Amino acid sequence: MTRLAVQLLGPFVASYGEQPLSHFRTRAVQALLIYLVNQPEAHRRESLMALLWPDVTRESAQNSLRQALYHLRQTIPEVNAKNGDQPIPFLLSDRQMVQVNPEAAYDLDVAAFERGLRGPEAGWPDAVALYRGDFLSDFYLPDSAPFEEWVHARRTDMRRQAMEALDSLIATEMAQGGYEAAEELTRRGWTTKS
Numbered sequence: 001m002t003r004l005a006v007q008l009l010g011p012f013v014a015s016y017g018e019q020p021l022s023h024f025r026t027r028a029v030q031a032l033l034i035y036l037v038n039q040p041e042a043h044r045r046e047s048l049m050a051l052l053w054p055d056v057t058r059e060s061a062q063n064s065l066r067q068a069l070y071h072l073r074q075t076i077p078e079v080n081a082k083n084g085d086q087p088i089p090f091l092l093s094d095r096q097m098v099q100v101n102p103e104a105a106y107d108l109d110v111a112a113f114e115r116g117l118r119g120p121e122a123g124w125p126d127a128v129a130l131y132r133g134d135f136l137s138d139f140y141l142p143d144s145a146p147f148e149e150w151v152h153a154r155r156t157d158m159r160r161q162a163m164e165a166l167d168s169l170i171a172t173e174m175a176q177g178g179y180e181a182a183e184e185l186t187r188r189g190w191t192t193k194s
Contacts, residue, residue, distance in 0.1 A: 002087060004079050004106035006037050009113060009158065010132030012139050016076055025071045028052050031141045032068045033076075036091070037108050038154070042099040051146045069093060079104045110135070110158065117165055121172065124165045131162045
């Protein structure tokens with residue numbers, strides 16, 4: 001079973017099958033993976049070029065995107081389908097659009113975190129435990145202000161969600177007399193703020 005797992009809350013961690021994904025040809029290839037797993041819908045090639053290579057010519061950006069897609073396909077050629085062990089391509093693209101295959105199975109901590117916080121409060125501690133630190137705490141794409149703005153917005157939103165969930169869990173524990181649990185959650189909150 002070939003499975004992709006990506007953790008973006010805290011330092012970037014990814015694995016493909018049993019192998020860690022730690023060496024990408026360029027930071028832009030890594031940024032493309034990060035963006036596509038977070039925004040798995042179809043994207044126009046032009047919007048990806050503007051996001052990742054905003055200050056280069058169109059021709060250069062097209063070439064860079066083409067190369068990044070090639071390297072990403074080499075790194076993650078296939079994954080299992082959501083409804084079985086049948087391997088399918090991870091990425092789908094044509095001359096206009098690029099997207100993560102909607103049938104592709106992969107694990108993303110951000111998705112699990114947000115899904116957990118949308119559920120009942122009883123599941124929030126598990127969701128909050130996924131918050132190992134700020135979104136992409138160790139990743140920076142210096143040549144792309146648009147990508148960095150997207151990261152900043154996601155980082156701010158993720159931190160806000162974590163803090164609101166922690167505040168609510170602490171209040172619930174205090175109301176039920178769970179002072180030790182509330183203290184532990186408070187410590188977790190201080191870790192989240194730093």
